[in-house]
Amino acid sequence: MSHRREAGNRRRLRTKVGMAAVAGLGSALLLAGPASAQAEQYDRTAATGAEAMNMVVLDNIFIFICAVLVFLMQAGFGLVEAGLTRAKNAANIMMKNLMDVSIGVLMFAFIGWGIAYPGDFNGWIGSAGLWVPGFFSSYLVDVGPEALADDGFYPLAIPVDFFFQAAFAATAATIVSGAVAGRTKFIGYLLYSVVLTGLIYPIVVSWQWGGGFLSSRATGFVDFAGSGLVHMTGGFAALMGAIIIGPRIGKFTADGKPKAMPGHSVPLAITGVFILFIGWFGFNPGSQLQADMAVPVIAVITAFAAAAGAMGAMATSWITMKKPDVSMAGNGLLAGLVAICSGVGEVSAFGALLTGVVAGSIVVLSVLAIERAGIDDPVGAFSVHGVCGAWGLIATGLLATTSPINGAEESAGLFYGGGASLLVTQLIGVVAIAAFVSVAAGALFAGLKAAGLLRVSAEEEIAGLDVSEHGAPGYGPDMLVASSV
Amino acid sequence: MSHRREAGNRRRLRTKVGMAAVAGLGSALLLAGPASAQAEQYDRTAATGAEAMNMVVLDNIFIFICAVLVFLMQAGFGLVEAGLTRAKNAANIMMKNLMDVSIGVLMFAFIGWGIAYPGDFNGWIGSAGLWVPGFFSSYLVDVGPEALADDGFYPLAIPVDFFFQAAFAATAATIVSGAVAGRTKFIGYLLYSVVLTGLIYPIVVSWQWGGGFLSSRATGFVDFAGSGLVHMTGGFAALMGAIIIGPRIGKFTADGKPKAMPGHSVPLAITGVFILFIGWFGFNPGSQLQADMAVPVIAVITAFAAAAGAMGAMATSWITMKKPDVSMAGNGLLAGLVAICSGVGEVSAFGALLTGVVAGSIVVLSVLAIERAGIDDPVGAFSVHGVCGAWGLIATGLLATTSPINGAEESAGLFYGGGASLLVTQLIGVVAIAAFVSVAAGALFAGLKAAGLLRVSAEEEIAGLDVSEHGAPGYGPDMLVASSV
Amino acid sequence: MSHRREAGNRRRLRTKVGMAAVAGLGSALLLAGPASAQAEQYDRTAATGAEAMNMVVLDNIFIFICAVLVFLMQAGFGLVEAGLTRAKNAANIMMKNLMDVSIGVLMFAFIGWGIAYPGDFNGWIGSAGLWVPGFFSSYLVDVGPEALADDGFYPLAIPVDFFFQAAFAATAATIVSGAVAGRTKFIGYLLYSVVLTGLIYPIVVSWQWGGGFLSSRATGFVDFAGSGLVHMTGGFAALMGAIIIGPRIGKFTADGKPKAMPGHSVPLAITGVFILFIGWFGFNPGSQLQADMAVPVIAVITAFAAAAGAMGAMATSWITMKKPDVSMAGNGLLAGLVAICSGVGEVSAFGALLTGVVAGSIVVLSVLAIERAGIDDPVGAFSVHGVCGAWGLIATGLLATTSPINGAEESAGLFYGGGASLLVTQLIGVVAIAAFVSVAAGALFAGLKAAGLLRVSAEEEIAGLDVSEHGAPGYGPDMLVASSV
Amino acid sequence: MQLVTAVIKPHMLDEVKEALRGIGIQGMTVTEVKGFGRQGGHTETYRGAEYQVDFVPKTKLEIVVDTPDVSKVADAIASAAQTGKIGDGKLWVTPVDSLVRIRTGEVGADAV
Amino acid sequence: MQLVTAVIKPHMLDEVKEALRGIGIQGMTVTEVKGFGRQGGHTETYRGAEYQVDFVPKTKLEIVVDTPDVSKVADAIASAAQTGKIGDGKLWVTPVDSLVRIRTGEVGADAV
Amino acid sequence: MQLVTAVIKPHMLDEVKEALRGIGIQGMTVTEVKGFGRQGGHTETYRGAEYQVDFVPKTKLEIVVDTPDVSKVADAIASAAQTGKIGDGKLWVTPVDSLVRIRTGEVGADAV
Ligand SMILES: Nc1ncnc2c1ncn2[C@@H]1O[C@H](COP(=O)(O)OP(=O)(O)O)[C@@H](O)[C@H]1O
């Protein structure tokens, strides 16, 4: 229907024959095992009239709630990033995150969404958005049989779809904040945020959820909730930012050896990790885009990966650094969450544990390697989101199962008899996102640098961004200890 | 039905002809544009039997969830207020907020609710409440056609309606906490909280949501989620408190010039802002009082106003103070949220942005003006809730649209061809609330002052309320820097 | 059906005749009063086809959301525990909570759940779990009439049931964290957490929710959301831990007099209390295990007990210590919540207030008594969860009403004409849980002690666990004041 | 050259600073300290356990001054910091053998 | 009049305070400091980067005493603060030219 | 025996410490202080209210040294702490009558 917008091409878990099909889905939680489906079956798509209305209303309310959880992640990011950096920059961090969500919502409305989900709006890129008559008014949800999409789903109403997707855009932007903490000009950060949420992120999203080249490959790209589209985008932008801005003063010795610059509050950082963990139960289950029995499966798989990630990072840090590092364990939990976004609908419980524990190990090793490479990413944003986002895409290529639910038309991963074709697609996705974002964000940060908008002066950096960029310290004189470091 | 309580006269967005009508609602998001309604239409009110049961259960569960989000706002208020004041008073602030929610729930149950929603309980004021047989037992939700209210809605069950409204009452009370921080006797604050949640707030609410004079004007007052009823009430009580208690020692020089008394933790304050932002998605969408397709529209409009508010305040502080002030930007986001509460169901996307950006600017100017007037409101409670609450009511009078959804019987605002009648009603509301609350809260605080229950001694204030009122500092000796100010 | 798992024997409020029956339930909110049920009645169990599907999907989505709220409690516990202990141990506390949730999810999946809910898995104990084919795949929810359980309920899908129960297991584990704060070896804590979530907690749960001896008594044990099963388990494990590990250095003078060791941040602790309060609206209402009209009643009763608990503790501390203690008031709110878990479906509004206010008083007196007994429980974990958990079970034995909803087959409490039989059952539960957990957790901690895995050296304790166990302080040098205590 | 050390009440710092500025003093070093004295401390109660806080927050000033100015400086501090209530603090003067301004290497009175 | 300055381990402060009280000392000023010495520091590891913490928390006491009492005070501190383990700290005595009690203006030994 | 007191810029502490180590100094006591001086402070703005911050963070070192070594120590500090920009700080030397190592009871130069 030309007046309706699809909820993108986000792949939902296919519960094609209604409730009964969910039995099949269940087997995704196992290494193997055919579904038992001896119960009475009701077909979601066969509902009509008030029944369909109730179903669709629940879908939309559910996604609204998930979007709220995703917006809550902003508080989590703020706390993680502020906690792992210096007290003298804490207010600046929170201000950046406040602006990420504000800019994110507005830029995504005005420009980004039209690019991300071209749909009927092909040709409108750049002008589509809020001001196009019919843009928001056409969120009517028609519940008649003819309204069903090809895949047997009702689309979400436009406002809820936008609300959910805008929360994702703001999330992608915020990932960078921590990587460039403590030395970036505030005005430069605002400009970065405008471009990321208005252009870079939407373009990447259009490749898959917007129906672009990744989604239309013979063996379709699998990125259920955005290991690649969201996290790699944020993560690689973070990497380019950290490189181009350069390390904080004092982060490396004259001969290039990294020095520790301990964060000012690990307790705040881990509180942020808990909040992100909660938010992720909007991020992943909400990406099903409807309220059905797949939601709890997604939640369990998500929790398994998170738990395995935390334990993997704890173990890895314990082995490599002799003690279990707290902020690394927090990074590990997040790494597990980032990595499982891609395959949460396709991997088994075993696959989730493997995805998570590997992500937890990778993130620790990556943080160490990045630092050894002379790059200053104070919160490990690239390692968590960039590296583990890529790992998540690859993990799906290895570990995706062929369960009844995703059926014959879906490819299993390399380890599940599906051959390399899914893995190849996933690798293409990894390369495409990494390359495009590195170039685009690289150009953006280089441009800002050239314009003198990227980095504060050494005096301002030493004084702290709270005072130099915002006029007053983030902690009052009754809290802040004048540090001798 | 005499045995049922109405969910007050809270105005819901009218989705009269079920899902299809939502199409009309959509156009509220535009400056103009007729609704497209070519889809199959199902009428919410035509559902019967199990269909109606499912619908009503979802409504009630949804409002329960929204109420939980509103209760979460208490954590947000606590963090904002504690963060923007001195460390030596931080535990006292948290204690006040803990008691606001405890007192609020109980007082609203025992007394407040009976006053706020007279309904069948006219004549019971003061005695209505928990102890009246049938009060809670009659929350049966009848789903037969005869149960539909005049406006075509099913009422909420009494427990969920109470739960949601009690959260609002606690919110109104908490607004004052920050304005009187750092110098108020704890016992005096408890008494204030009892009177506000038991009497002052319920009386104001009764004028509109309780079916009182504002709701029964020819051109009905529009205050969807409470810019006036909730926020102006809290805000004007905050103003009276701040004036009557007087400024903190050291806030003004001998010749009346304001001095900065920096808050002890901007990061905590902004964490609180994020939590309030999240809570608002219970506050505004929940005020629809049912789970329908209007909910995401309300959410989007709310998010637009918040984002515009944050950016408006950032810009205004940048211009007037040379630097973008972090806590002002946080206030601005809240100001946008406060202002949009009134018209969230009636204004377009453009209207929301305008409402928000003006609120963000106003709040900065108001904070400066209040301070110049010699009033000490450490967190800007009056500016955010009082001034921007009033602005929200006025903005609706200017910017309300006449969309199919609110139909012919609703007045559009001044800028949308509806003439001045809505604006006049809104202004009457502003004046009535401001006047009544100023007098009532003024009398309350003056009485407490006369009784010697309002302000601690200078020694106690200098020592900090944590030690003097609660026996021990809120921060341990390992955290708190003995401040020389 | 042998291929399905029951959602345990958790007792739901019986809404046997659908919506209308809810009217009866309502009277549980009163001291007395027959239900008015003159409205059209629809029977939840009579729904078929798409109607039943919609109903069951909402049930499962609702429990998913409640589980997320319960997981949020981990952040709350972390903040309360960190806030009430020393800054030098704050990162260690957060790390322990991060691991509780990670270990809890995995151990409960691999082992605990199979023990807790033997159901069809009798005989599988220890091997049941993730690796049993069919374990997760059989979460099909059959909505035909034959799928109804004896009690007229549809069971939850297995993944959502697991997700909800795993969150409870993690909660039980986390309770101990604060009681043993500041002196416990991290490795020892990890081992404790493994055993508690994998064995001790599941065994206790099996007695009631798993259909064990408490649930099968003539007068059935009433523990709706786990005052006993969850909180007493955590609380008594906390007590044994605190006793066996011994007090922190400096907590008692040479002659055994307790010394205050103030927590490092009451504001963080009370933020945690607010978050726990919110989480409890997943904990208690979610324990209804379906989305129906009982949910808001449970929420209101929960809020009443919390409010009464906070006020009871404030008053008690004011009387016994001359000043209203902030962290005690926070403990009191939690104590009210813990105590109401048991009877939330059976007590009236009056009963809830009584349960809460008594819990609030008890918790203060218990904290004082525990300290006088020479036991060092820095956050009052045993008093809040152990003592008030037991009080909650007893309170139900005294205050349970016989409303139409729980009908003739249910016993009312001693004060409501039901005689002593319910009270006796409740007391048997109290004794059984206290005895078993004390012995089991006692053996566990004693074993860890014998193995030298329980307590750090005095030097490590004085340096703080953040540095000695995790390699770096939780607060950076810009925040942490070198304390002279 | 002598070193004037004064321990004062924290909230008197601003007035003392202005008084010193008034007599032309251009430098001093300030430390947050805790004082134990006749003023005594106070009792706090945390979760029911009373504890004595013997130390009260004080502010310490250190000012190196050329010997002729010492009494002027001491008087300025003592009168600005005086509230007349117990706990106003102490002021003592100690000899200084030499003084250097690190930036320039100036020594002696020039370095003040 | 002399000034006794002692740098001690933070957790010995209470005992030193009691010892001083025992010999009639009524006033002192305490500062939280960081010490560098033979005790050495320790290595911390934050996110994989090792760093040396050379400074350990110490507490500094300053007590102005009438000259005859100096050795009594010094002995009391030194014995109360002694644990025998490295890092117990130092105590030194410096001359004081004059002392004032700010509250009363008393000077000299009366001001102690 | 003499006491060398130096007030320096906080971020110069590491270099000063290394310089002192280089000349064999094994102990010192460090305090975080706030300095008032020619360097001036700066203006901050909080919620629209401007306020003057007159005090800037400084670090104070105290080192008791045997008299012969004093000038060596003073020179080492002064040259390591020098940036040439205003606010580099001061260094002064005061006499010490006696010194005790608390752990051992050693006195005088042995106690350094
Ligand atoms: N003998 C002393 N040596 C060093 N400092 C002292 C001495 N006596 C008092 N002080 C400092 O002076 C402060 C005020 O002393 P106190 O005895 O309380 O009151 P007052 O100076 O009014 O007699 C103390 O808190 C302490 O910091």
Ligand SMILES: Nc1ncnc2c1ncn2[C@@H]1O[C@H](COP(=O)(O)OP(=O)(O)O)[C@@H](O)[C@H]1O
């Ligand atoms: N020369 C010195 N001048 C000033 N303070 C010193 C000096 N040497 C040591 N200190 C202080 O004394 C503390 C203890 O010294 P240290 O050498 O570690 O042990 P010990 O006193 O047992 O020999 C140091 O941490 C430092 O604060």
Ligand SMILES: Nc1ncnc2c1ncn2[C@@H]1O[C@H](COP(=O)(O)OP(=O)(O)O)[C@@H](O)[C@H]1O
């Ligand atoms: N007369 C003084 N007595 C004690 N400390 C001083 C004195 N003058 C300056 N200081 C300290 O030295 C620091 C630097 O002094 P300042 O006048 O700002 O710069 P400079 O030393 O380069 O002339 C001050 O911040 C203060 O801590």
